[in-house]
Amino acid sequence: MSADVDVKTLTIDGEEVSARAGQTLLEVARENDISIPTLCHLDGLSDVGACRLCLVEIEGSNKLQPACVTTVQEGMVVSTSTERLQKHRRIILEMLFAERNHICSVCVSNGHCELQSLAQEQGVTHVRLPYRNPDLAVDASHERFTVDHNRCILCTRCVRVCAEVEGAHVWDVMGRGISSIVITDLHDEWGSSTCTRCGKCVQVCPTGALFDKSKIGSDHPKYPDFLPYLNLMREAQ
């Protein structure tokens, strides 16, 4: 072992695992096929710790910690799917469904949606919270893409991919709290914005909020896996 590689060992869900210092709990868990649900995290983008689905319990701390930004420590004992965590995850997903108008049966991403599959995986069978039914716009001014705010979960993957990978920073968040929305430029129409038409935001969007117009009425799977490869190739240059 070379001197500059610092290896930590820790326990996740009863399994002893090893990790490099500086790795996050999420990375190590996924390396070891321990699944932790996420929505705002995407390999290749910076982490913001916003969706709170990846919260885990760490022995010795009463506070839940987001696995995506918590780095490994020697001897850590981590639980990723206790009853307490599962209950919180279901309520957070319920909150998302009640927050905007997520009607899977008429959504372009039906069957390919990360929110939908997470809900199925976590056993969200119904939503007890009152639906807010907000009146939200759809912007179809772009020649290739559409943003449907009814499906947006404000994960800000589009904002980050546009700023961090494409370098255009067309997307951002406007407003605050429950009335936050993603906008292009200074809340201009997407079609007349400074968008470079690269389409990265569409590919990383976990739901049907951003979609390709040519895919309406057909299957619209997305391929966010291009990102780590792209980053790797860029670094190699």
Next chain:
Amino acid sequence: MTAEELEQIAQSTRAEYAKFDHEINVCMGTGCLSQHSDRLKDVLANEVTAQGKNAFVRRTGCMGLCAAGPLVLVDPEETLYQHVKASDAETVVKSLGGEPVAELECNLREHFEEQVHIVLENSGHIDPEKIDDYIARDGYKALLIALTEMTPAGVIHRITESRLRGRGGGGYPTGLKWSTVAKATGETKYVICNGDEGDPGAFMDRSVLESDPQRVIEGMAIAAYAVGASKGYVYVRAEYPLAVSRLTACLRDARRRGLLGNNICNTPFNFDVEIRLGAGAFVCGEETALIASIEGRRGTPRPRPPYPAVSGLWGKPTLINNVETFANIAPIIRNGGKWFASIGSERSKGTKVFALTGKIKNTGLVEVPMGIKLREIIETIGGGVPDGHTLKAVQTGGPSGGCIPANLLDIGVSYDALMAIGSIMGSGGMIVMDDTSCMVNVARFFMEFCMTESCGKCIPCRSGTAQMFTLLTRITDGTGTMEDLELLEDLCSTVKETSLCGLGQTAPNPVLSTLKYFRDEYIEHIVHKKCPAGVCPIKAPVTASVEVPA
């Protein structure tokens, strides 16, 4: 500036004022100004000239008893006049040297006698825009002591010894925070003063900044010396224009006197302060959001660690303390850590400034030793609930705090005691409620506040506060069910445990504490469709009556 020069300024200022037989101090804090105390001061000054009295009329900061404003304090007699109008000026000036004006005199001895003033020691006694007034009352002495007689480690030791805890609400030990920043590696470090006070009903920081801004700057300079910073920021709400203008004047004067800038007091220590204005977001009181805001970005919090002490403003080690915390520093350096630690309770030392508001006679600002009974603050200092009503609860800690019922008034005020009963010390807002307040409605009010102030970054706070507000609205308008109550409790638990920052983590507290102590009021609304206090707009139940046309 040397110690001798500082002493010279202090003496000559004192000698200047000693030429006068009387000093007439006019409160020009925001409360009294709203009742035209500025005009009153001019009229008093004209009267003094007209009647040929040897008196000095001074603008001062807040005297504390806002309910009785405009306030005028005549020294050396220490006569306090309340509700003084411009038309009273003639009588007040005429009475100088003779009997005080009985009908204007404020005789609330017990209001003042129970208080201990450390943070507010100069408030109401000095002109906040005159640095020499501050120097005349031992101002900047502590900075000189620190720079010329103490090592940075010695300063931190003294603060640790004082056992001062952060006055912004969290109660983190100040000495520990300072030593963490001091030990952090890096050439560049920053000191930030958090003046983004935004709790409904709280105005302690505003008052300190308006009444004695130099004290805060001196505290920051001492902190900068201790941790090795040379640049500071005061983050203050744009909604506090008077505080901002007095701070601006204070920084200008401090630079002129060589108390800010390069080679302060002929030492290698450099320090300067800039003001940054908040743009109206409550969440920017959270330290990582505040840092983002200073950097010119959207004011949203980020997960910690890394803590600002390690990676803060522009990625550099940063010390963030509240206005009141910095205001405690100079007296601790002057009088020693042990002196400070001798005041207060077992684990909470010193004093705390509270803003007394709501259904209480003596609305205003009070400073009391830690450990004092809540009942003493409310009944003795605050004068109790007016108009024959009975006290129902005391709300502390703003939207992050809770409601303390009347039967727990005998607890001593400290960080731990308040936490134990489901509230928090918070930054010092204290709202008194009587039998005309509906506790469900109070919980709904604070939830609405948290909902509109949520930044929207994390799901539990963004969506959870809105959901809880909807459920509370249902209960207050009489359409709530017991299932709604159960759902509300589930949401409280999830939002509390999973939110990203303190705003979300504490947003359920007003609901949890009212559910703990006033659950019957919730049941009354839900089951009997009645608001016991008669506040909530309960909708008449929809009945199946059919109008038969004649």
